[in-house]
Amino acid sequence: MNMNPRHFTSLIDLSSEEFRHIIHRAIELKNNRDPNYQPLKGRVLAMIFEKSSTRTRISFEAGMAHFGGSALFLSPRDTQLGRGESMHDSAKVISSMVDCIMLRTDKHETVTTFAQYSRVPVINGLTDKQHPCQLLADMQTYFEFRGDIQGKTVAWIGDGNNMCHSYMQAAKMLDFRLQIASPAQYQPLPEFVGAAGKHVRFFDSALEAAKNADLCVTDVWASMGQEQEQKQRELAFKDYQINAEIMNAANHDALFMHCLPAHRGEEVTSEVIDGSQSVIYAEAENRLHVQKALLEFLLTSV
Numbered sequence: 001m002n003m004n005p006r007h008f009t010s011l012i013d014l015s016s017e018e019f020r021h022i023i024h025r026a027i028e029l030k031n032n033r034d035p036n037y038q039p040l041k042g043r044v045l046a047m048i049f050e051k052s053s054t055r056t057r058i059s060f061e062a063g064m065a066h067f068g069g070s071a072l073f074l075s076p077r078d079t080q081l082g083r084g085e086s087m088h089d090s091a092k093v094i095s096s097m098v099d100c101i102m103l104r105t106d107k108h109e110t111v112t113t114f115a116q117y118s119r120v121p122v123i124n125g126l127t128d129k130q131h132p133c134q135l136l137a138d139m140q141t142y143f144e145f146r147g148d149i150q151g152k153t154v155a156w157i158g159d160g161n162n163m164c165h166s167y168m169q170a171a172k173m174l175d176f177r178l179q180i181a182s183p184a185q186y187q188p189l190p191e192f193v194g195a196a197g198k199h200v201r202f203f204d205s206a207l208e209a210a211k212n213a214d215l216c217v218t219d220v221w222a223s224m225g226q227e228q229e230q231k232q233r234e235l236a237f238k239d240y241q242i243n244a245e246i247m248n249a250a251n252h253d254a255l256f257m258h259c260l261p262a263h264r265g266e267e268v269t270s271e272v273i274d275g276s277q278s279v280i281y282a283e284a285e286n287r288l289h290v291q292k293a294l295l296e297f298l299l300t301s302v
């Protein structure tokens, strides 16, 4: 057992070189699937979900199975965490029985507290502040379709949310430019703005942000836990939809991505998300490949 496990609570737990290594390894694993390659045989991943999931749960569970290991799905309803057992005790106990822990939690601090007390690697499967696994998949997808993203321009149009924050970190790490357009009251948190520095620029309109973009990205207007704000957010975000006009303002070969689940007709039109520039299904599938590369990296190489 490694007494100083490497965690993945945030993209910045990796170096830029490690980030690129995981992307390239994911592409390799995807293109050369070898059922006999089982580097995690007998290893167990615990997956703690405080929020719903389709892609994150299935990709981690399938990825562990491909690698000869197994995954446990744990919801707060079924564990003592849901009844208030301390994170300190939970992290110590769970990490004494499994080889890795993935958490999807309301508060980012839950993931960092687990990492503090866990004896095994802790992976962030989405928090209120960040969604780093999705960025690994998005970047793998860009590399596959267009090559390295260094020096390219990405437009983030919509909520300054967990996905936006992870894009801001990726912009600095992989050296691309991020052009953000969000309503005034839904801007990303200052701590992420400060850290991203010159890699991020803000625009007043979606159209301005999309100019010269090689990739246009958005996400739902109301994230999990914000459902009661749906109506108010629909009003605030009505000028921040990615539609044909926005894609026409971007470069002619720009890609469109969305982490999914999507609300067609709100943050993106059906025409765009189901159109020829959209790579959403490759992006979703890549969660499997890139998280296999991440698990291999955290559990076998460091």
Ligand code: CP
Pocket (backbone or CB within 6 Å): 052, 053, 054, 055, 056, 057, 126, 134, 259, 260, 261
């Ligand atoms: N994109 C993403 O994380 O999807 P799920 O919520 O289905 O896991």
Ligand code: NVA
Pocket (backbone or CB within 6 Å): 126, 131, 161, 162, 163, 219, 220, 222, 223, 224, 259, 260, 261
């Ligand atoms: N911003 C969204 C992402 C879902 C994958 C949410 O937090 O609900």
